[in-house]
Amino acid sequence: MPQAPIEVHSWPTPNGHKVHIMLEECGLPWRVHPVNIGKGKQFEPGFLAISPNNKIPAIVDPQGPDGQPISLFESGAILVYLAGKTGRFLPEGDRARYQVLQWLMFQMGGVGPMLGQAHHFRLYAPEKIPYAIDRYTNEAKRLYGVIDRQLGRTPWIAGDDYSIADIAIFPWLRSWQNQGIVLTDYPHLKKWFDTIAARPAVQRAVQVMADLRKPLTDDKSRDILFGKTQYQKR
Structure with a gap:
């Protein structure tokens, strides 16, 4: 059926x-x-x-x-x-599964909300508030640094295999310019980003x-x- x-x-x-x-x-x-x-x-x-x-x-x-x-x-x-x-895209073994889930939670609790705030105060807020712009731009840079360091250790965000953690994080980084980010400052992240962006399923x-x-x-x-x-x- x-x-x-x-x-x-x-x-x-x-x-x-x-x-x-x-x-x-x-x-x-x-x-x-x-x-x-x-x-x-x-x-x-x-x-x-x-x-x-x-x-x-x-x-x-x-x-x-x-x-x-x-x-x-x-x-x-x-x-x-x-x-x-x-x-x-989510391993069956407990150890590998929790590795993926912790990075999924990192996206849900950190990357999404913080980069969303960066977008808001940099692009959409009716008044420019320097404190808010600086706070969330700096937090965006910190999060990109966390991801870059992790990807310096493993080919994918949660280890050796592409997973829902990569799928969750990637879309939020597509607007890196609006977040005040220079992508080449994060070479491991950039290589990972370009690899995902080239996947046919992602392009569709x-x-x-x-x-x-x-x-x-x-x-x-x-x-x-x-x-x-x-x-x-x-």
């Missing part, structure tokens, strides 16, 4: 790209449903039913672990789920909905993402 496509509610952002890459790498059938976060589509009831935190991405797999549909939000949880479903994945994403230049979009719309009681 053919696998029904996984329904992917997403947008072409780093967190969306994580899941797009994983699906392409695993060769799973999937169908994308654009959630235009600049127009507030993440607040619609249908999306909130599967992503109560109103963040992309979220998935619905018609054939979940028990053969019944399952919906999931949070990109890290989705990566772990897809790794379990396919047996790929980052083009998904790429033509739909526009720069956030209007006040309405900024309000939806960063202003009172984001914080309304629902």
Whole structure:
């Protein structure tokens, strides 16, 4: 019986790209449903039913672990789920598995939030706040340094094999220029970055909905993402 496509509610952002890459790498059938976060589509009831935190991405797999549909939000949880479903990119042995999971948590708890703040204060904040720009730019440089040192010891972020940790971190580094980073300052990281960027599955994945994403230049979009719309009681 053919696998029904996984329904992917997403947008072409780093967190969306994580899941797009994983699906392409695993060769799973999937169908994308654009959630235009600049127009507030993440607040619609249908999306909130599967992503109560109103963040992309979220998935619905018609054939979940028990053969019944399952919906999931949070990109890290989705990566772990897809790794379990396919047996790929997350080792079975406990020691290697926890090596991968710790670097996945490093991305979820550090790389994503901190680089997201760097993007916000460097590009989107309505006023330039030097303290915030310096704080998050310096934190971005620190995180890049952590990754570079790790990649000086191992070919992939969690060891000898490409894993969901690499898939999670890579999309966040694609905007290195906006984060105040000079990529050549991190030679091990740059080699790793270029290797992942050349993978056919990654190249396909980052083009998904790429033509739909526009720069956030209007006040309405900024309000939806960063202003009172984001914080309304629902």
